[in-house]
Amino acid sequence: MRKHFSKLVSLAAFGLSASLAMSTLVAVEPKARDRATESLSANNLSSVVRQVADDVSPSIVTVYALRGPRMTAPMRWREEAKLPQPFHSPNHQHAASSNSHSADDQGSGVIIDRRGCVLTCSHVVENADAVFVRTADGRKLHAEAVICDLQSDIAIIRLESAENLSEAKLADSDDLSVGDWVVSLASPYDLQRSVSAGIISSTQRWVASSPHALIQNDAATNPGSSGGALLNLRGEVIGIIEGALTTSGAFQGIGLATPINTARDIAEQLQTKGYVERGYFGFQTQPLTPEMASLIDSSVNAGLYVKDVQRNSPANHAGLREGDVVTKFDGKPINQSFDPATLAAAAEPGKSHIMTVLREHKVVEIEMRMQLPPREVGPIQPELPPIGSFEYFDSSLGLGLSRLNTSIINELELPGDAHGALITQVAMNSDAYREGVAAGMAIARVNDTTIHDVDEYREVTSKLDREKPVLLLLQSDQGKHLVMLHMSRKENDEKGKN
Numbered sequence: 001m002r003k004h005f006s007k008l009v010s011l012a013a014f015g016l017s018a019s020l021a022m023s024t025l026v027a028v029e030p031k032a033r034d035r036a037t038e039s040l041s042a043n044n045l046s047s048v049v050r051q052v053a054d055d056v057s058p059s060i061v062t063v064y065a066l067r068g069p070r071m072t073a074p075m076r077w078r079e080e081a082k083l084p085q086p087f088h089s090p091n092h093q094h095a096a097s098s099n100s101h102s103a104d105d106q107g108s109g110v111i112i113d114r115r116g117c118v119l120t121c122s123h124v125v126e127n128a129d130a131v132f133v134r135t136a137d138g139r140k141l142h143a144e145a146v147i148c149d150l151q152s153d154i155a156i157i158r159l160e161s162a163e164n165l166s167e168a169k170l171a172d173s174d175d176l177s178v179g180d181w182v183v184s185l186a187s188p189y190d191l192q193r194s195v196s197a198g199i200i201s202s203t204q205r206w207v208a209s210s211p212h213a214l215i216q217n218d219a220a221t222n223p224g225s226s227g228g229a230l231l232n233l234r235g236e237v238i239g240i241i242e243g244a245l246t247t248s249g250a251f252q253g254i255g256l257a258t259p260i261n262t263a264r265d266i267a268e269q270l271q272t273k274g275y276v277e278r279g280y281f282g283f284q285t286q287p288l289t290p291e292m293a294s295l296i297d298s299s300v301n302a303g304l305y306v307k308d309v310q311r312n313s314p315a316n317h318a319g320l321r322e323g324d325v326v327t328k329f330d331g332k333p334i335n336q337s338f339d340p341a342t343l344a345a346a347a348e349p350g351k352s353h354i355m356t357v358l359r360e361h362k363v364v365e366i367e368m369r370m371q372l373p374p375r376e377v378g379p380i381q382p383e384l385p386p387i388g389s390f391e392y393f394d395s396s397l398g399l400g401l402s403r404l405n406t407s408i409i410n411e412l413e414l415p416g417d418a419h420g421a422l423i424t425q426v427a428m429n430s431d432a433y434r435e436g437v438a439a440g441m442a443i444a445r446v447n448d449t450t451i452h453d454v455d456e457y458r459e460v461t462s463k464l465d466r467e468k469p470v471l472l473l474l475q476s477d478q479g480k481h482l483v484m485l486h487m488s489r490k491e492n493d494e495k496g497k498n
Helices: 018-059 073-081 260-272 290-296 314-318 341-346 406-411 454-462
Strands: 060-066 105-113 117-120 130-134 140-149 154-159 181-186 194-205 214-217 229-231 237-244 255-259 283-287 304-309 325-329 352-359 362-369 392-394 399-402 421-426 442-446 470-476 479-485
Touching: 018 060, 018 181, 018 194, 018 229, 060 117, 105 237, 117 260, 130 154, 140 260, 154 260, 181 237, 194 255, 214 237, 237 260, 255 260, 314 362, 392 454, 399 454, 421 454, 442 454
Parallel strands: none
Antiparallel strands: 060 105, 060 130, 105 117, 117 154, 130 140, 140 154, 181 194, 181 229, 194 214, 214 255, 229 237, 237 255, 283 304, 304 325, 325 352, 352 362, 392 399, 399 421, 421 442, 442 470, 470 479
């Protein structure tokens, strides 16, 4: 907190006249008033930011996306050693972490519906095998569905068993101006609900990776911030934090966020349709510099050069040709500041648009009706049974289990007194997967019963009430820890092969 220091200036020099003393006091007084005003403004801003953080924090969640098989580090090395390797050193030092080779991700999210809908970035959760969030009050809620729009990098997470959540208030991002103060609220580096402040640098920043203009701001944006909230001083969400432009990997003062009006429209379509309905013209352009334009026609100094027209596209059917220069779009002249992405962003599917083009020194007007792009529907992949090396597969917990011996205990760096059933596979759709249970761990106890081998595990778990959760004591290279899992009601336990 900034401290304000008042300074009392007294002039008491022998021989100075009263008029000199008065002139000095008059000169000092405005500075004192300016400092007081600055201190008051800073304190007011601090109070506002503090209030925004307090009000909105309950609506911010930390998002975790898990990808790939769960394995302890020694188990992963063991499995990798079975594969053909150009060079493998058994003495190579690895980081002692069960996620050392994992493609897991951590980001942020904004609750937009109290019944369990979270808005985030698709690059945080796309292709994840399991997604869960941590709420401000510490609850862990799993996703029952994740729907992504890769083009805009926006996704929604539908949470299971969620109710009475604190939803954020959404602003009108069209009301933003350069210089407006903003507050960032996210979980960078898994530092939950971190607060940062800055100003808007641009309300219409076009970047190659986005089909929409983004909000550029200088509030701190770091790994894990993606999906968090960019807020105005009224505590309303004006944007979903997208990321930052950087040449070093560290934040360099250029944060980017998707305007909330855009994100809200995408979220609504994802919720109702499961995809975003977009139109396309089917042609590609490149802006012309004045020098390039003069080589084509001396009457123009700007335009969009048509460098490709897709076959059977709206542009192709309308008669647009390679080599045309688009000089106007719906009557709006195209100048040096015009961004080609505006063509698709401003156009509406099914609506006709007029393009003025220069072709062989003649002006031609082309009417083009934007259409929906052809949707590619891939084959539905059937759910496959678990495969792997296990003696017994417990479908109620999604765990493949095998025998444990001294050699394996040493190889997997388990505690010297390790006993029980070795986990060799964790089903990706299981509660165990979401809770971090990994192949390479051993189950030492089930509830209050000690486990010595796979047969004993099978006998003990067969008598459990599947309506109740089960408590497992796990052993790994990191020591021992408890985990509570909910059991599935499936009865089709399977035998596996070594």
